[in-house]
Amino acid sequence: MTDPNVPVPDPAPPAEVRVAYHRELEDLNTRILQLGAMVCETIPRGTEVLLGGDLQRARELIESDDEIDQLALQIEEDSFSILARQSPMASDLRQVVTVTKLVAELERSADLMINVCKAARRMYGSPMSPRIRGVITNMSNQANKLLRLSLDAFADADVALATALDDVDDTLDQLNRDMVAAIFEAHAEEEIDLAAAVQLALVARYYERIGDHAVNIGERVTYMVTGWLPENTGALRAQNRAEAIIESGDVVTPPPDGDD
Amino acid sequence: MPRESFADELDSLRLQVEVMTIMVKEAVHRARAVLATGDPEVARQLIEADNAIDEMQISLTELCYQMLAREAPVAADLRLVVSVIRVLHELERIGDLAIRVAKAVDDQPLVAAHPAPFEVLIQLADNVVERFEAVEQGWSTFSIEPLDQLAETDPLAQFAGPLVNHLLELRGPDAARVAIAAMAIGRSFDRIGDHTQIMAFRLRYLVTGDPAHLADEVSW
Numbered sequence: 001m002t003d004p005n006v007p008v009p010d011p012a013p014p015a016e017v018r019v020a021y022h023r024e025l026e027d028l029n030t031r032i033l034q035l036g037a038m039v040c041e042t043i044p045r046g047t048e049v050l051l052g053g054d055l056q057r058a059r060e061l062i063e064s065d066d067e068i069d070q071l072a073l074q075i076e077e078d079s080f081s082i083l084a085r086q087s088p089m090a091s092d093l094r095q096v097v098t099v100t101k102l103v104a105e106l107e108r109s110a111d112l113m114i115n116v117c118k119a120a121r122r123m124y125g126s127p128m129s130p131r132i133r134g135v136i137t138n139m140s141n142q143a144n145k146l147l148r149l150s151l152d153a154f155a156d157a158d159v160a161l162a163t164a165l166d167d168v169d170d171t172l173d174q175l176n177r178d179m180v181a182a183i184f185e186a187h188a189e190e191e192i193d194l195a196a197a198v199q200l201a202l203v204a205r206y207y208e209r210i211g212d213h214a215v216n217i218g219e220r221v222t223y224m225v226t227g228w229l230p231e232n233t234g235a236l237r238a239q240n241r242a243e244a245i246i247e248s249g250d251v252v253t254p255p256p257d258g259d260d
Numbered sequence: 261m262p263r264e265s266f267a268d269e270l271d272s273l274r275l276q277v278e279v280m281t282i283m284v285k286e287a288v289h290r291a292r293a294v295l296a297t298g299d300p301e302v303a304r305q306l307i308e309a310d311n312a313i314d315e316m317q318i319s320l321t322e323l324c325y326q327m328l329a330r331e332a333p334v335a336a337d338l339r340l341v342v343s344v345i346r347v348l349h350e351l352e353r354i355g356d357l358a359i360r361v362a363k364a365v366d367d368q369p370l371v372a373a374h375p376a377p378f379e380v381l382i383q384l385a386d387n388v389v390e391r392f393e394a395v396e397q398g399w400s401t402f403s404i405e406p407l408d409q410l411a412e413t414d415p416l417a418q419f420a421g422p423l424v425n426h427l428l429e430l431r432g433p434d435a436a437r438v439a440i441a442a443m444a445i446g447r448s449f450d451r452i453g454d455h456t457q458i459m460a461f462r463l464r465y466l467v468t469g470d471p472a473h474l475a476d477e478v479s480w
Contacts (some may be wrong), residue, residue, distance in 0.1 A: 083338060194427065194430060198443050
């Protein structure tokens, strides 16, 4: 006989409810990867616009950003809806939270390629030295590779790949430095004017930032799989620094550069 | 000891976001001061203070995740928690962008030696500081009224033209270095303005519940 003083546990949700819930989570994954694929496509397309000076394609790419924004918004709203209706726990919760973070990183990466297209418009008719064209091509390929690898890490929940992205990104950082050196050289030799020099420096920065967003995605994947928050790097750094100050009274070392 | 009610937890969360916003406001003020004076001591203070901002972002983000998992909030409470997660990210980014200005302190004399573009940069920085203060006030009172004073135009859209025109008039062997440094500083302030605007859209969404403000945020 049932003891009336013992609370009755909530019945487990029916199997069809659980199936529908997991289908929603899978659908969320599918659509964030779809968004990622769309953003990856903008990288070579935007680079072709820049190197080819194709104003018509620049306009098309800028207009296509609305589609990316729309999908990003839908995914974000659906993520919140799942949080509200399904109250996911543990790894499911981390997955949904990670998706909301990835949306922002991907949407921003697409915006950066739109900036490249706008720079192409501003630089229309300006010549580019073979060295600069080569660095731009390399930066574009590297940024695209990094973003694709970060999405692979998400799709496969691959922590090893996710944590390796930071090292892969070093190549892009070096290419950015090469680009600035090439710009100074080209300007000194009057191959490019000052306006083009400034635009090219910004373009290099945009590619570098896409790499940073890919690294951020990798950190979020690590969080999704392990529960480790990427921000803990900063916490550990701050804690170590605070302990060092207490022990030695030395001046603290500035943290690495942050970004937009 | 009785567990703090969820409503109290949300109040506490709002208060802590307000504190973090004040810390970031200080960073933005210092970035403006570094640009204006090139004072390496202010740059050092800005960089050091960022640790506290990072730590606050960590602790509050974790708190938000715990709230989502434990309380499964709905409607306005859910909007608040997810919006705070987004705003914490924006605040942390603004802090990082302020650091980028601080790290350009060695280029400041080079840029300041050219009064015309330098003056435009100062005006841009002042505009961004003003915008951030309006948004900070909005978030601290959970009111969209302070946002009404925000101009609708993008800060760099207003200042980019004059800045670029002045930079293009530069001559000499350092011209490219000065122009690129000035543009990098200007872009940092511009991006602070963008993140500030996202905080404004997010507050409007939070207060009104109208998802149209989320669309504005994404398309900004």
